[in-house]
Amino acid sequence: MNDNSSDKSLLSDPKEWINKYGDVLFGYAFRYVSNRIAAEDLVQETFLAALKGQTAFSGKSSEQTWLIGILKNKVVDYYRKTGREIKLSHPEQMSDSDRDYISTGHDAGSWQPNRRPKAWSVDTNDPVEQRQFWTHLQNCLDHIDSKLAKVYELRDIQEIEYREVCNVLTVTPTNLRVMLHRTRKLLRRCLENNWIGSD
Amino acid sequence: MKKILSRILPTCEEVSHLTSQAMDESLSWKESLKLRMHLRICIWCRNNSKQLKQMRNLARKQAAAQSKQTKLSSDAKERIAKLLNQNNKQ
Numbered sequence: 001m002n003d004n005s006s007d008k009s010l011l012s013d014p015k016e017w018i019n020k021y022g023d024v025l026f027g028y029a030f031r032y033v034s035n036r037i038a039a040e041d042l043v044q045e046t047f048l049a050a051l052k053g054q055t056a057f058s059g060k061s062s063e064q065t066w067l068i069g070i071l072k073n074k075v076v077d078y079y080r081k082t083g084r085e086i087k088l089s090h091p092e093q094m095s096d097s098d099r100d101y102i103s104t105g106h107d108a109g110s111w112q113p114n115r116r117p118k119a120w121s122v123d124t125n126d127p128v129e130q131r132q133f134w135t136h137l138q139n140c141l142d143h144i145d146s147k148l149a150k151v152y153e154l155r156d157i158q159e160i161e162y163r164e165v166c167n168v169l170t171v172t173p174t175n176l177r178v179m180l181h182r183t184r185k186l187l188r189r190c191l192e193n194n195w196i197g198s199d
Numbered sequence: 200m201k202k203i204l205s206r207i208l209p210t211c212e213e214v215s216h217l218t219s220q221a222m223d224e225s226l227s228w229k230e231s232l233k234l235r236m237h238l239r240i241c242i243w244c245r246n247n248s249k250q251l252k253q254m255r256n257l258a259r260k261q262a263a264a265q266s267k268q269t270k271l272s273s274d275a276k277e278r279i280a281k282l283l284n285q286n287n288k289q
Binding site: 014015017018019022023026027030036040043044047051100101108109110111116117118119120124130133134137155156157158162177180181184185187188191 | 222244255259
């Protein structure tokens with residue numbers, strides 16, 4: 001108990017927390033969960049946990065860093081609870097079962113002639129194309145496996161560190177590598193067929 | 200000759216894996232050499248590599264533009280502040 005009260009004395013007044021850190025924590029949570037309500041809940045849980053002193057504040061880091069640390073743990077819990085399907089149970093299912101490459105002969109492993117990535121005929125600096133890209137990307141993400149979509153969202157859209165993605169989704173680095181490769185391939189193909197092909 | 204070359208040079212399939220891997224972590228010098236050697240001679244894998252990176256750049260740009268608008272709503276702020284206040288008194 002003594003420890004607890006001395007921890008608390010290092011903290012600023014909890015009444016000020018929401019105005020000081022509310023938006024920062026919310027922005028952080030939103031990157032991970034892409035859902036306003038879930039992100040609000042995470043912010044609330046973080047503050048409550050901080051208030052109860054579940055994780056002691058040592059004063060070594062800033063208050064904000066400490067709160068973000070608590071939030072990170074809440075994000076891991078969130079995915080444990082809601083996203084059991086995120087886990088990749090059978091890595092072998094992730095292998096290249098599609099027919100992008102020639103499978104036999106001395107050209108084995110080369111692109112199938114009709115699957116070769118052709119140059120894209122769009123100007124990616126054009127804001128109109130950029131919006132088109134975004135719409136098509138969302139669409140493509142809706143049509144692939146939700147685990148793979150989540151992985152892509154966290155790593156390639158929300159720019160979350162590789163190790164951090166492994167951590168929150170509880171996947172091994174090797175599995176994440178396989179999943180990312182698979183997803184990027186699927187999405188590239190999907191964009192080629194829909195975005196590039198639509199011009 | 201082709202047989203010997205194929206031992207040293209990676210296939211397009213391997214290169215596709217390496218390309219994706221290089222977007223997340225640094226490759227060993229051997230892997231990185233394999234990748235660069237193959238990309239130099241293979242236009243399809245060059246397109247693939249360029250496009251995967253382009254996709255990521257565009258997606259991150261869009262996400263960054265959107266995240267500037269993500270703020271906690273005043274309703275939520277009020278609700279959480281109230282809750283904090285209640286719990287603080289206990």
